[in-house]
Amino acid sequence: MKNTIAERIFDFLKNFPPFDILNKEQLLKISTNVKVIYVENNTFVFKQEENPHQNFYVVKDGAIGLYRAIENDQILVDICDEGDIFGLRPLVQNDHYLMSAKANEESILYAISVDILKEIIASNDKVNKFLIASFSSNIKTPYAQNSTRHLFANVETLESNNSNLTDFRTAEYSKNPVTCSKSTTIKEAALIMSSKRVGSILIIESKNPIGIITDKDLRLKIATGLISIDEKVSEIMSSPVITVSEKITTAEAQIAMLKHKITHLCITKDGTPNTELIGIMSEHDIVVLQGNNPSVLMKEIKRAKDVNTLKYIREKASTLLKSYIEQRIPITFISNIISEITNAITVKAIELSLNEMDTKPPVKFGWLALGSQGRKEQLLITDQDNALVFNDVKEEDYSKTKSYFLLLSKKITEKLNIVGFEYCPAEMMASNPNWCLSLCEWNAQFNTWITKPTEKAIMMCTIFFDYNLIYGDKELVTKMSEFIFKTINSFEIFLNFLGKNALINPAPLGFFRQFLVENDGKHKDQFDIKSRALMPLIDAARLISLSHNFKDENNTIARFKKIAELEPQNKDLYLSCLDAFKILLRFRTEQGIKHNDSGRYIALDNLSKSEKLKLKSCFKPIKDIQDLLNIRYNLAQMM
Known part of the structure; x- marks a missing residue:
């Protein structure tokens, strides 16, 4: 049978x-x-x-x-x-x-x-x-x-080409770390480092790591005469140390080093500082393993002397992005790395521009990234979106102060343009006098947008509410944020208008599960993945975060994670939106790399059946989240 x-x-x-x-x-x-x-x-x-x-x-x-x-x-x-x-x-x-x-x-x-x-x-x-x-x-x-x-x-x-496929392998580390006790003198520790030919020494107590000294510490604290070489190592050691498990992957190690701005990780038995030290992993270990390492790029950026060097590093970052995409590295990790590199390039462009100014800034200021860079979601090289806020000054000093910051902004945006970030066609840049304002002016502008929510005002809010301080005075930005939330709380109907805007683009499938494509123009019959798929999720995450007075994060993935915690009854929906956003962001990035463009408009005829199905699977959460917004903010009454 x-x-x-x-x-x-x-x-x-x-x-x-x-x-x-x-x-x-x-x-x-x-x-x-x-x-x-x-x-x-x-x-x-x-x-x-x-x-x-x-x-x-x-x-x-x-x-x-x-x-x-x-x-x-x-x-x-x-x-x-x-x-x-x-x-x-x-x-x-x-x-x-x-x-x-x-x-x-x-x-x-x-x-x-x-x-x-x-x-x-x-x-x-x-x-x-x-x-x-x-x-x-x-x-x-x-x-x-x-x-x-x-x-x-x-x-x-x-x-x-296996050398590039390393991010998710268990990272290699030195299993024989050089150590000393906290009673050791700095001179003795330096001699040990010299004899062992290592760039760091770990300070241990009861076999547990409590501090670390590197060559940098010896250069900055001892060679400069700030601290005597006869003092104990405890005087200059960095403490506490960052500890991880021996099972940490290269990707996790890179994130930890970038996050904590360090070059060494201590390996302990259970990954905590309270267990025996078994090894040490240095930035060098990762460089040797991976070759093209984001930490190396960050160092190159810090050492850059001119804008052409920044352009070269940005091109290397694009190569790194392509490599990560090809390796199928998680998009969250990729976003973290590329965002850190982009922000570092921006900081260096600001520093180079400040050095070109005749005088120091007259008052404190902050440089803000807007849009996708502000949300730490800018993977492909797109146009600039930025703004500048400076401290309030006396009326007689205002004109001179603003002229200073407009000149500085022009220098910065010019450098970013050379690096590869094109000028914003709508001039949403700090070099535009409309977006180079004092704190008082910004608050007045936000107040107008919130209390008089015209269609244009709402559009501006979706751009400017996703700001991220890249350089400058954090207190200025904190005051801006506090003012925005205070104003929204006193004019709650604003959220309804913001919700109405979030429904401008319906779920991307029409009758018979067909993609909604552009009807005319240059991109006729193409699918706009930004407007029809990504933006509805971005707008929904922003709106719900604002309604919860959630100030600490403007990244879409982080927003969905947070509101999933705040609203456990809708947790599954928010997490499905999070997953859909990751898939769509990766898909757009892949298309942009493939066609050497922004990846925004996709010719559906060029997609396989499998790719179309995977895209469609992301659209149900969009419809579901829009249905939730429609009910929560009574949007049917506003249509």
Whole structure:
């Protein structure tokens, strides 16, 4: 009697790698031993750090999300759908799972015994190469049609370029850190560092790390004569140290170093300062491992002497972005890195411009990034959006003060233009007198926009409310924020107008689930992913954050995370919006890199069926969040 179930499994698997390179006998053996598993929505198949199952999995129907825990944050790394394999690496390498796998919808999986696969590997070199490619990339690629299939078809090319695929491998570190006690003198510590030929020494107490001294400390604090070399190391050590687990990945290490502005991480048994020191990881270790490292770019920016050097570094950052996208690194990590580099370039442009001015600034000021840079979501090189705020001055000093800051702003925007950030066509830049204002003027402007919410005023709010201080006096910006929230609280109907604006672009699908495209103009029949997909999510996150008086974060992903905490009854909706935003942001970035443009307008004819389906899967959260806004802010009455 025929095994019809096995035949159906056979017919399915033969269309996907590596099963498509098996002979009939091998594939039939696998098909007859498959276990069919039904997984309910939001159910885990396995969790990070869990010991591996005896089977790996192929998605028959549905979708499985792969999540990576980074600094207590569950980051969606990938979505596996029809034909995708997951959970294979730990079985072959006899290691725990590096990610969690959870059903994003009801799913049917084929569970395949790794023992059968191992038998086939021994006699099929092509399957063996498939595994090598899989483990080298270490992350599944969501867009299987364009990425995964292509990847596995070019294993030799991949293997020759493995040096770039490092961000999610466990980072290497020195297992023999040089140490001393806090009673050691600085001179003794320096001699130890010299004899060991190392650039740092850790201070320990009961085997636990309590401080660190680097070459930089010796240069700045000892060589300058500020502190005697005969003092104890405790006088100049940096404390407390930043400690991490030995399982930290290169990506996590980079984020930690950037976040804390340090060059060394202490490795302890459990990742906390309260357990025994087992190693040290330096910025140099990551540079050696990865080559093109964001920390290196940050250092180059700080050392830059002219704008042409900044342009060169910005081009290297674009190359880094492309590399990260190709490696399928999580978009949250990419955004953090690229935003830090962009901000550092802006700071250097400001510093170079200040050096060109005849005098120092007459009063304190702040340089604000607006729009996507302000939200830390600017991955591709787009036009500038910035503003400047300066401290209030006496009426007789106003004209001279404003002229100073307009000249400074012109120098800064010129440098940013040379670097690659084009001038804003609408002149939303600090070099425009309208956006180079004193604190009092900014407050008056915000008050007008909020209390007289015309269509133009609301549009301005969506741009200027997403500001981020890049350089200058934080207190000025704090006062601006406090004024904005105070004014909104006294004129709450403003939020209704902001909500109405958030519904200008409806969910991107029309009748029969067709994409809503541009009807005319230069981009006729193209899909505007910015206006129709990203902006509705950005606008919704901003509006709800404002209604909660949430001042501390303007990044869309961070906003959705925060409001998910504040509104647990809507948590699933907000997290689905968060995931959709990540996917859409990555998709736009990929399209921009591919076509060397902003990635905003997409020719649907050039997309595969798989890509279209993945885009459409992001549109339901947009409709759902807009429905919520419509009800919450009574927007039907305002239409």
